[in-house]
Amino acid sequence: MIGLEVxxxxxxxxxxxxxxxxxxxLLCAEEF
Known part of the structure; x- marks a missing residue:
């Protein structure tokens, strides 16, 4: 069973x- 921390x-x-x-x-969209 996987721990909650993981x-x-x-x-x-x-x-x-x-x-x-x-x-x-967003940064790439503003450049174009």
Whole structure:
């Protein structure tokens, strides 16, 4: 069984990656 700490850690990592991707997309969209 996977621990909640690992699950929260993975979820937080995914959230940060998604947030960084959205910011990157916004910056690229403004340039064009």
């Amino acid at each position: 699950l929260y850690g993975f979820g937080g990592f995914c959230a940060l990656a998604l947030l960084a991707y959205l910011v990157y997309a």
